[in-house]
Amino acid sequence: MQKSFLIILIVTILGAFAIFQFAPSLPAYVGFILGAVIASLVFAFTPAKTADDEEEEYVGPTMTLYVGNLPYKVHEGEVKDLFHEFGPVNSVRLVRDRKTGRRKGFGFVEMSEAGAQKAMSKLNDYNFQERTLKVREAKTQDSDADRNGDN
Template sequence: MKSPNISTIVIAAIFAIIAFFVFSSITATPVVIAVFVFVSIFVALIVNIGSDNPQASSPTDHPTADIKTLYVGNLPYRANETTVRELFSTYGSVESVRLMKDKHTGKRRGFGFVEMSADGIDKAIESLNDAEFKERTLKVREAKERPERSDTSE
């Protein structure tokens, strides 16, 4: 189950405040107030389903068959997700950008992954592989599938 996003929480809180003032002015039992608050959470979820929130989108909005992942190596350390997204968006729709960081220092490691539409992936590889970007020569290729990790330690 997904955790609620901030707009759902805000809507539920507004309903809870309304419930408090409405039911405090009349003599209502705490059970009635609690039921109203729980109903308000469900109303907030229903209201939020129709929003354009990315968390509320269904997996069928972007079929994974049309999305491919590119490995991007030799990135400048000062490059951020926004600049890499802008660079690749000229070749197709960019779904996500993940620049890898060292887990101990938090500094960028000089490579990352770009998920983009399959129709632009070949043009992006052709145009950006061995291309100069902020004084670095990029290495761009289709990412290999990551092998499944086993949770057992020997």
């Protein structure tokens, strides 16, 4: 609340200065009042940030999940909302065909390790938009090399 008051006050002063530059014959208090009204209107019609907008990226241990059998028309936000129920989600990448640009029906979700474990157990074989999801830990080249002893 204090931050928004300071922003309005600064915009009011700048607005009053700008009005004074364009109409020097107006008294200073009229310029200040007009600046305050304009600043209040701008602030009132600016959308407020929600908790989702200010959500910071999770910095603890993460895991990347492979999510298969996704509906072709699903959007990243819908997948993020689904997985966010189980923990913080850093990113969602839905794979597209290079030539056509259409989604291929699978993607990857990077999220907190604990949340990923819960999501795997709850969302594997889960019916999502009339499709049965397949959720597994994503295989990376590093983990494949470790398994094959190619260090």
